[in-house]
Amino acid sequence: MCKRLLLAASLLIFCTPSLVSACSCYVGGGKCDQSWNYGKVIFAGTVTRQLVSPDRFTKVFQLSISESFRGPTIAGQDIMIYTGNGGGDCGYRFEIGTSYLVYAHLAGDRLVTSICSRTGSFAETAHIIRQLRASQKGEQVADLFGLVRRFPTPFDGEPLKVEALGARRVHVRGSNNFERSTTTDHDGVFSFPTLPAGTYSVEVDPPPSDMSNWHLNGGNPATVEIGATGVSGCSASLYFAAVGMIKGKVVDDYGHSLAGEVILEPADEKDVEAARRRGGLISSKTDTGDFQLLLATPGRYRLIYRPKAGAAPPVSSDIIKVNFGEGIAGFRFKVPSVRQ
Numbered sequence: 001m002c003k004r005l006l007l008a009a010s011l012l013i014f015c016t017p018s019l020v021s022a023c024s025c026y027v028g029g030g031k032c033d034q035s036w037n038y039g040k041v042i043f044a045g046t047v048t049r050q051l052v053s054p055d056r057f058t059k060v061f062q063l064s065i066s067e068s069f070r071g072p073t074i075a076g077q078d079i080m081i082y083t084g085n086g087g088g089d090c091g092y093r094f095e096i097g098t099s100y101l102v103y104a105h106l107a108g109d110r111l112v113t114s115i116c117s118r119t120g121s122f123a124e125t126a127h128i129i130r131q132l133r134a135s136q137k138g139e140q141v142a143d144l145f146g147l148v149r150r151f152p153t154p155f156d157g158e159p160l161k162v163e164a165l166g167a168r169r170v171h172v173r174g175s176n177n178f179e180r181s182t183t184t185d186h187d188g189v190f191s192f193p194t195l196p197a198g199t200y201s202v203e204v205d206p207p208p209s210d211m212s213n214w215h216l217n218g219g220n221p222a223t224v225e226i227g228a229t230g231v232s233g234c235s236a237s238l239y240f241a242a243v244g245m246i247k248g249k250v251v252d253d254y255g256h257s258l259a260g261e262v263i264l265e266p267a268d269e270k271d272v273e274a275a276r277r278r279g280g281l282i283s284s285k286t287d288t289g290d291f292q293l294l295l296a297t298p299g300r301y302r303l304i305y306r307p308k309a310g311a312a313p314p315v316s317s318d319i320i321k322v323n324f325g326e327g328i329a330g331f332r333f334k335v336p337s338v339r340q
Contacts, residue, residue, distance in 0.1 A: 009282040031199070031225040032234040035118055036128040041071030041111060043215055044122070044129065047094045052078060057204070059083050061094045063102070069132045071113075090114040101125040101132075108144055123164065126187040128235060143226050144172065146231075146236030147189040148184050148204055159290045164188030165207055165240070172200040172224075197227045205239055244322040247292040248331030257289030258335055259308040264293045267300035267319045291333075298323050305335055 045063035065077045073079060081104060084091025092115050094100065103117040113119045116129065125149040127311055135141055148165045166186040173179045184190045202222040204259055216222065217238060222327040226232045250258040264282040266272050275281050287308075295301070303317040315335045322328065 010018075028062075031200055031223055032227065032232055033236065034132065034233055036235045037233060039070065039103040039105070039117070041073065041106065042075040042102070042132065043067060043071065043104075044069070044099065044101050045079070045094050046099045047187075048078070049096060050094075053085075057085055058093075059085055059091060061096075063100070066099070067129075067133075079111060081190065082107075082112045083114060090116050092117075092119055094154065101129055118175040123162065127189045127191075127237075128223050130189065130191075130237075131233065140193070140230050141233040142191040142193045143195040143229060143232045144200075144202075144224060144236060145189070146170075146238055148238045150207055150242075151239055153239035164294045168207070169205040170238075171203045171205075173203070174198045174200045188242045194229050195232075197221060197226055197228055198227050201239065202236060204240075207240055244295045244329040245292065245329075246295070246296060246301070246303070246320065246322065246331055247327070247329045248290075248333055250286065250291065250333045250335060251287045252335055253337040259287045259289065259303070261306045261308070262286045262291040262293065262333065263304040264295060265302050265316075267302055271299070295322060295338075298326070303333055305333060 007267060012100050025151075028041075043065050044067040045065040048062050048064050051060040059082070061081050063079055063081055063085075065075055065079060068075050070202060081102060083094070092113050097120045099191055100119060101122065102113055102119050103113040104113045106112075118125070122129070124147070127145050131141050131145055148168050148170065148199055150163045162184070164184075165188045168184045168185050168188075168190075169181055170184060170190045171179065171181045172192060172195065172199060174196070178196065178198070181194065182190050182192060202225065204216055206216070222236065222238060224234050224236055226234060246264070250260065250262060252258055262284050266275060272281070282293050282295060284293055293303075301320050301322060303320070305315045305317075307314075318334055320328070320331075
């Protein structure tokens with residue numbers, strides 16, 4: 001099943017979908033995300049209506065194009081965009097009346113997109129649209145640019161209402177004590193037009209609440225590698241979220257690391273079934289025993305370990321209580337050696 005984590009917007013993602021089968025998204029490495037500049041068809045437009053689907057695997061939407069950045073589309077044109085039906089096929093969820101930046105490809109005579117592309121609403125792609133406009137005009141693209149947002153914690157199944165964080169100071173720090181700062185605008189967009197080549201850490205002044213930089217990008221340090229000045233065009237999506245986290249290592253009785261999969265399961269069976277209906281349980285595959293699991297809501301959980309190979313049954317941990325926005329690090333998930 002193709003799972004899309006909303007809190008992982010900064011990852012470089014590729015997808016090779018089929019509209020009639022499950023798709024697989026590839027998460028690429030590297031610390032300079034240039035995927036905003038990939039794609040043969042890139043345009044901005046507003047969804048005007050949903051059309052009759054040719055089959056039960058496909059959804060079709062009509063969009064009115066406002067800007068065309070690459071490919072055969074023309075501003076003012078109405079086009080049809082095809083995507084999967086949702087669930088495990090990586091279909092993108094368009095909403096009528098919302099404006100989007102769409103990354104598509106041609107499949108025969110159809111324009112196709114998916115959640116594995118950089119397609120997103122204007123609010124999610126404001127930083128990218130500005131650089132596409134600059135590139136189209138032959139202007140220099142910023143060495144580093146991005147978007148800063150806040151994800152409230154969802155409760156009772158309510159959807160996330162993402163908030164752009166304006167007037168936040170963004171700091172980049174490199175070697176030799178190099179430091180530069182800028183401020184996000186009302187759309188949460190920031191830009192560093194030129195930076196010397198090197199590796200930088202990126203920090204953002206937290207919003208005026210109980211958050212800190214531990215809540216920036218799920219507690220993972222934000223770093224970016226800038227190449228030659230004026231060429232890099234590195235995109236960064238930064239977010240604050242009051243998410244919980246369990247981070248640790250799976251070991252046997254002798255302290256040896258164990259490869260396999262760690263699954264986060266709610267302690268209440270009813271919550272387990274509800275999570276599966278929403279798209280599945282959160283999990284982490286590991287070859288080194290190290291795992292990290294992010295969770296959007298506080299609660300009582302247990303970890304399930306499934307060995308990488310062999311017929312050994314899964315092993316459950318004791319119940320773990322995670323409070324609002326709490327991070328549990330250094331958790332030792334001990335698996336009895338007899339079960340290996």
